[in-house]
Amino acid sequence: MQRRFWLMVLLILAGAAYALQKAAPLRGEWRPDEVAPGVYVIHGPTELPSPSNQGFMNNPAFVLSGEGVVVIDPGSSVQVGEMLLAHIEKVTDKPILAVFNSHIHGDHWLGNQAIRARYPEVPIYGHDRVGPKVLAGAGTEWVQLMLRLTENATLGTDVIAPDHPLKDGDVLRIGGLTYRVMNNDKAHTDTDIMLHIEELDVMFLGDNAGHGRILRLEGGSFPGNITALENALASGATVFVPGHGPSGGSEVATRYRDYLQTLYETVQQGVEEGLADFEIRPLLLPKLGPWQQWAGFDSELGPHISGAYLEAEAAAF
Numbered sequence: 001m002q003r004r005f006w007l008m009v010l011l012i013l014a015g016a017a018y019a020l021q022k023a024a025p026l027r028g029e030w031r032p033d034e035v036a037p038g039v040y041v042i043h044g045p046t047e048l049p050s051p052s053n054q055g056f057m058n059n060p061a062f063v064l065s066g067e068g069v070v071v072i073d074p075g076s077s078v079q080v081g082e083m084l085l086a087h088i089e090k091v092t093d094k095p096i097l098a099v100f101n102s103h104i105h106g107d108h109w110l111g112n113q114a115i116r117a118r119y120p121e122v123p124i125y126g127h128d129r130v131g132p133k134v135l136a137g138a139g140t141e142w143v144q145l146m147l148r149l150t151e152n153a154t155l156g157t158d159v160i161a162p163d164h165p166l167k168d169g170d171v172l173r174i175g176g177l178t179y180r181v182m183n184n185d186k187a188h189t190d191t192d193i194m195l196h197i198e199e200l201d202v203m204f205l206g207d208n209a210g211h212g213r214i215l216r217l218e219g220g221s222f223p224g225n226i227t228a229l230e231n232a233l234a235s236g237a238t239v240f241v242p243g244h245g246p247s248g249g250s251e252v253a254t255r256y257r258d259y260l261q262t263l264y265e266t267v268q269q270g271v272e273e274g275l276a277d278f279e280i281r282p283l284l285l286p287k288l289g290p291w292q293q294w295a296g297f298d299s300e301l302g303p304h305i306s307g308a309y310l311e312a313e314a315a316a317f
């Protein structure tokens, strides 16, 4: 009798400890939008991670075809990954065959954990530099960053790195569809892949484009990012899914390309004329009218000018 009592106590304590280690499920009524036949995107908020959005801020997607489901960027936490899984299971009872991660930023891949928990053998594909960087410390940094920004709303999220490396030009046949991998050395980061589903004319741009949101560019390249978007536009795709913000037609790629191009060309001209970066800002601002209402514009403009300045200066040598 006494032994049973202590066993109960132990079980209750273990349950409480488990509950403490995992934050609540995602709130809110997020719906998948079918952007092409069988291609669903849950368009998340174009905000930075916060306690109120529980860190959810990207565009988790899934593609339903003959034999199963392909997941692209399952989100910023185990909670987002589980929300995505629940939506997939409402649409189909077919299994998940593969996961793709567009790049190193954890708001796109920390949800891997939820998919792996349900499908322990599922391959997780990413740029060949992404898995090693995640394991070398970027993964833990992202877990910590999300916890801090959301006041622990992502608690319980672990690092599950992509383990199937990809490079430019790789072609994968999955579930009866063709996934063409596109990347150039540096764009939004140095770990980006874009995915072209050839039969459906759908292009997943990753964070090479935001739509209604200006994105941080660190360790990437302004001309590289512009080239990546040119390549995406030349692919023949007609539906474009950005890393953040609404999907649409080619305007998703052209608007972001135009922002980057306007910024880089103006900075480059300033560098050639011997101006300092703070002198370029007032020349640039009037040209960026179309993007000034976009989320992230005010916070990213300074870092973008500095980054473009360094890159233009280095290129001039």
Ligand SMILES: [Zn+2]
Pocket: 103, 105, 188, 207, 215, 243
């Ligand atoms: Zn990113």
